[in-house]
Each structure stands twice: as C-alpha cells, then as structure tokens.
Amino acid sequence: EAGVTQFPSHSVIEKGQTVTLRCDPISGHDNLYWYRRVMGKEIKFLLHFVKESKQDESGMPNNRFLAERTGGTYSTLKVQPAELEDSGVYFCASSQVPGAVNEQFFGPGTRLTVL
Amino acid sequence: DQQVKQNSPSLSVQEGRISILNCDYTNSMFDYFLWYKKYPAEGPTFLISISSIKDKNEDGRFTVFLNKSAKHLSLHIVPSQPGDSAVYFCAASDDFNKFYFGSGTKLNVKP
Numbered sequence: 121e122a123g124v125t126q127f128p129s130h131s132v133i134e135k136g137q138t139v140t141l142r143c144d145p146i147s148g149h150d151n152l153y154w155y156r157r158v159m160g161k162e163i164k165f166l167l168h169f170v171k172e173s174k175q176d177e178s179g180m181p182n183n184r185f186l187a188e189r190t191g192g193t194y195s196t197l198k199v200q201p202a203e204l205e206d207s208g209v210y211f212c213a214s215s216q217v218p219g220a221v222n223e224q225f226f227g228p229g230t231r232l233t234v235l
Numbered sequence: 236d237q238q239v240k241q242n243s244p245s246l247s248v249q250e251g252r253i254s255i256l257n258c259d260y261t262n263s264m265f266d267y268f269l270w271y272k273k274y275p276a277e278g279p280t281f282l283i284s285i286s287s288i289k290d291k292n293e294d295g296r297f298t299v300f301l302n303k304s305a306k307h308l309s310l311h312i313v314p315s316q317p318g319d320s321a322v323y324f325c326a327a328s329d330d331f332n333k334f335y336f337g338s339g340t341k342l343n344v345k346p
Contacts, residue, residue, distance in 0.1 A: 124278070151332070162237055163279070163324060163336035176333055211278055224334070226271075226278030 122146065124227035126212050132233045138200040141230045145194070145214030151175075152195050153215075153224060154187060158208035169195060181206075202234045238262045239327050241337035248344050254312040256340050258325035261306065265327040269334070270299060270310045273322045282323075283310070315344045 125144045133139050145152045154166040166185070167177040171192035180187070184203070189195040199206055209231050213224040239260045248254045256270075266287035271279035285292040285299045285308070292299050298311045312319055322341045326334040 153332070155336075160338065162239065162338040163326075165333050165335070168332050178333070213278070224281065226280070228276060228278045 124212055124214050124225050126210075126227040126230050128230060129228065130231045130233075132235065133202055134235050135204055136201045138198065139202055139232060141197045141199075141210050141212075141232070143195045143197070143212030143214075143227060145212070146216070146225055149214035149216045149225075150192070151215040151224075152189060153213040154195070154197055155211040155213065155226075156208050157211065157229075158205075163211065166197075199232075202232075204234050207232055207234045236261075237335075237338075238265075239325060239335045239337045241323075241325060241340050243340050244338070245341040245343070248315045248342065250317055250344055250346050251314045254310075254315045254319065254342055254344065256310040256312075256323050256325075256342065258308045258310075258337055259306060260308075260327050260335075262327070262329070262335075263306065264329040265335075267328045267331060268299070268301060268308050269326045269328075270297075271324045271326060271336075273324065273339070279324055312342075315342075317344050317346050320344045 127142045152169040155163050157163045165179040168175045169189045172189050186198045209229040211229045213226045215223045269284040270282040272282045273279045283297050301308045322339040324336050324339045326336045328334045
C-alpha cells in the first residue's frame with residue numbers, strides 16, 4: 121500500500137510569489153491534515169479535512185493560505201503571496217478512522233524556502 | 236503559546252543503555268498523547284501512544300509514562316540501539332484529530 125505522498129519535495133520561491141503544495145493521502149483515508157514545522161521548532165497543526173469538508177482550520181496562519189480538497193481525494197495548499205516567515209517544512213498526514221490516535225500517517229513533507 | 240514542550244533539543248546515549256526523553260504540557264484537557272519518530276527527509280512515524288486513563292504503556296523496547304498531576308510524559312527506550320537515532324516528537328490532543336507537537340529531541344545512540 122502506498123503511503124502519503126507530497127509534491128514537490130522542495131520549493132524555493134521569492135517573496136511575493138505563489139506556491140502550491142500537493143498531498144495525496146493513503147487511498148481510502150477520509151481524514152487529511154496539514155501541519156507545518158518552522159525553523160526546527162514544533163510541528164504545528166494547520167487544518168483538518170474530512171473528505172472534502174474543512175473540519176478544523178483553526179491553525180491556518182492567515183488568509184494568504186488556502187487549502188482545498190476537491191472530490192475528497194488529494195489536497196492542495198496554496199500560499200499567495202508568500203512571505204519570508206512562510207519558510208518551513210509542510211507535512212501532510214492522513215487517517216482512516218476518525219479519532220484513532222495512532223493512525224495519522226505522515227508524508228515526507230515539502231520544504232518551502234521563501235527568499 | 237506552546238502547549239507541548241520538549242526542553243532537551245538533543246540527547247546522546249551509549250548503545251545498550253536506557254534513553255529517556257521528556258515532554259511537558261500545559262493544557263489539562265489533553266487526554267491523548269503520542270510519540271513520533273522522525274528520520275531525516277522523512278515524515279514522522281507513529282511510535283507509541285497513551286491515554287489519560289493509564290499511567291504507563293509498553294511496546295517492546297519502548298515505554299511511555301504519563302504523570303497527569305505533573306503534566307509530564309516520558310519515553311523510555313531500553314536497550315537503546317543505533318537505529319533508534321532520530322528526532323522524537325511528543326504530541327498531545329483532546330479531540331483525537333488536532334495534535335499539539337513539541338519541538339523534538341534529537342537522540343543519538345552511539346555504538
């Protein structure tokens with residue numbers, strides 16, 4: 121079974137540009153999560169999808185960030201326009217069973233660098 | 236404000252000895268706790284969990300202890316192996332979905 125995949129693995133953009141990150145969850149997983157780790161600090165929750173619906177987006181930093189999950193399969197996270205402080209590693213995770221604490225499977229992350 | 240803290244950024248242990256990784260939290264509503272292990276260029280991988288109704292959970296060489304009154308949990312690895320060298324994150328939640336992570340402790344197990 122394929123794991124959670126993320127694309128691209130690295131992205132380097134200039135301040136003010138737009139970047140779109142993609143996450144493909146494990147097939148059949150209704151729950152999809154986005155997290156971010158900045159500068160070796162804690163991994164911070166951004167938002168949670170259940171199928172195509174945003175269940176919790178309380179961690180989204182501001183309105184420059186837009187997450188979508190059309191059709192309830194893959195998800196995209198767009199940053200527009202990107203700022204320097206957006207640099208970090210963006211992780212996506214998925215789970216099949218709501219509330220199963222040990223079943224959030226993480227992707228390898230996208231390292232975003234904003235210059 | 237960070238609700239889950241791992242105050243030791245790194246830990247070095249000799250192979251065969253015990254590794255103890257610590258984690259503190261501030262929110263008394265947290266009732267599920269997990270440890271994740273992360274290798275470079277990979278995503279975190281689930282290691283072990285504990286709910287607040289327990290004070291200990293064991294899985295092979297890995298044991299997690301929870302002290303609710305102190306809002307403290309720890310991960311014990313016995314015996315430590317070089318393959319255990321990784322960054323370890325603790326995480327906590329009160330709803331199973333939104334997890335608050337610490338900043339990680341980098342464990343180095345020396346052969």
